[in-house]
Structure formats: C-alpha cells, structure tokens
Amino acid sequence: MNIIEIIEKKKKGESLTKQEIEWFIDRVVNGSIPDYQTSALLMAICLKGMDKRETTDLALAMAHSGDMFDMSAIGCVVLDKHSTGGVGDKTSLIVGPVMAALGVPVGKMSGRGLGITGGTIDKLDAIPGFSSDLSDEKFMECLKASGFVDAAQTKNLAPADKVLYALRDVTGTVDSIPLIASSIMSKKLASGADAIVLDVKCGNGAFMNDLDSAKQLAETMIDIGNGAGRKCSAVISDMNEPLGYTVGNLLEVKEAVDFLKGVNVNSRLYDLVLTICSEMYILSGRPELNGIDSKERLIRFAKQIVKDVLANGDAYKSFLMFVKGQGGETDFIENELSMDYENIIPSDVMSTDVKAEKDGYISAIRADITGRASMHLGAGRMELDDEIDQYAGVYLKKKIGDEVKAGDVIATLYSSDKDKMNDGVKIFKEAVTITTEKEQVQDGDIIVQIQRFN
C-alpha cells in the first residue's frame, strides 16, 4: 500500500478499504506520513465524502490508535453524553448528576473550549479544588462512589484524532461530516461507555447551521456507534441563541447549580435536560422499564422520573457528591454560589450592562456572536495557551421574544481586563436585534429525536 495511491483513489471518489484506512491511521500516529500527504487525503475526503462503512472504519481505527478505556468493572450499562459544541451549553453539568441520582452511572471524558464554544473541563476548573486530571484508578473510584465522573481526556485517547484535528484546523477541512463524526466518535468509543446520547447542535453557533446537515451528522454518528456495538441515540437542539442565561465558566456553573436547586430555571434548558436524560434512562435498560410496551409510554415514564429527581433535590445532592469525589469544595457550591450573580463575582472584576437602545422585542441574540464576545471577554482562548478568566462572560437578562423598553438591561458582561471588556461589549451589541413588532419565534428548542438502539 502507499499513500499516493490512497489519495488518488479518494480523489476519484472511490471507497477506501478497511485495510487502507487502518494502514493510513497507523502511519499518521507513528509520524511516517508527512503532513502534506495527510492533508491532501483529508481534503479529498472533505470533497468526495465517505460512505457509512468507510466512516465507521475510520472512527474505529482512530479509536484504536491509543488506549481503549474499559468500564466493565461497574457491572451495568455506563452512559455517556456528548454535545457537538455550543454557546452557554452547561447541560453536562446537570445531566450527569440527574442520571447518577437515578442510579444510572455516567462516565464521561470531556474537552476544553474550542473557538467560540465552551468546554466542560474549563467550566469545572472554576470550582476551587476540583480536579479533572484523574488516573484510570481514580476515574473508576469516583464513578463507583458518586455515579458520575467527568475527567479531561487523557493524552493517549484517540491520538490519531489529535494529529488529524490539528491539520484540519489549518487546512480548511473541519466542516466535513465523515471527518467530524469520526473525530467525535473515535473519542467516545475509546472512552469506554456502553451507550451514548449525542446532542447535535444546530444553528449559527454550531458546526451544523441547518437542520438537514445536523440530521446527517447525527445519523452518521449513530451509525458509527451502532457499528461499534454501542447503543446510541441523538437529539438535535437549537444553537441560534445561547442556551440558558449564561455564557462563561463560573457563570455557567452557577446557572447549573441554580437549575439543580430549581432556581431561575430556563425553560429551553429544562426541555433539553428532560429530553437527554430520558433518552439516557431508556438506553440504560433499567429493569423498571421492562414491560413498558410503547415508545410514547417509555418516554413519558422516563421524563417523569427525571422531573422527580430534579424536584426532590436528589440531583443536586448528586452534584455535591460528584464535586466532592473529584476534590472540589462543596462549601463553595453550597454557600458562595447560592448568592446572586453580582455577589459571586469579586469586586475587582469589571461589569458592564448592555441596555436596549429602543422599545420593542428581542428578535435575535446570536449564539455565534455571543460566543465570540465571551471569548474576547476572557472566558475562552484565542490562542492555544491563553489563560482563562473564570469570571468572564455574559449573563443574559433577556431572551429572544422578550419585550424591552429603551434602557432595560439585556445582559451584564464580566471581565477582569478593561480592553477585553471594551471588545466584548462592542461585539456583544452586534449579537442583539430589537424589532418593533414581535417576530414569530420558535416555540421551544428545535428538538428532534433520532433514536436507534442496537
């Protein structure tokens, strides 16, 4: 086999064999293919695509390029949840504790922020003492003790993806469904969960801007998961507006904690949590589900028990156990985070209110622009080794569809740096549109469930 023939073959739109894909991935990891040839193949895949079998073979070869984590010692179905990346997406911080409270273990490995999208590990870093850098033994210990663990991906998890992603990032080959799907699923397969619920974001703040491509990505990832013997289902959810009220690391932890306590609950976030958690519960195959014969009744049953653990405080208790298990200060969660947003932000951090310039209705708060504003405020990284400002971000006091009067506060922005604040405010103002007439807004998130179990 040789790489030039493989590139030529894909350039003509032919399918690559499993052996060719494995041969390529082996050599990507051992460094024997120069970057220009790897990039040429990535571009050919981007332009000519891959069929279902090739995409699954690629994901599996990438997954097996490093360590394959084994959680079978838990002795029951372990779940994972993955979002394709959004703005203000703190869902994982809520979903994990909810499932743990239901007795369904969630073993998760997460990433840091990427571009305008936040990363769960950066958010968890805002909790004093919390460690996401866990050994395999500590990961399993936390999972057994609290039923939910969220750790940073280990260095040797799908190393082929690290090489390919870095090249895609600089060669205009990120936006390819087979490449995105195999990149995400390689890490999910290597991190070892038996069943995975995928939250595919759709809208201006997501990789997938339209519903058709979001569905295609969801189906491709489900096919890979099923092809690898994992139960898998997907939810497609809206990312035209930031999710919930906050964007930024500590701000999002605070919103998640409030949510788990039933305080200031955003209705779209609630719908999404309910949808994802009920999917996860169904995939867990818990014995309580035996004998429920219709899909509708199954979903109704699962949603009700999710509502119950949120309402009775069990999910919040699980969150505290999870934080404690990974070394985080639960006093901080219980005391400091129970104060208002204004009081949890130290006095030397600047805040600026962005106000409505006219009367009317909020018809847009663009997720992509808000994500960019938040990144400029210091909540994300412009360069790989930038330091995160854990207090920086955007607290939305108005959402799409709300009526405003001139002078009403739409959002409060936080940053520890004056220049960053100025940039962030300028950018955020572009995210907001106020119209005199109330525009037809979507009634709830775009939530499309695609379910396929194997």
Ligand code: URA
């Ligand atoms: N997230 C990933 O992990 N990979 C991609 O290609 C896109 C989003």
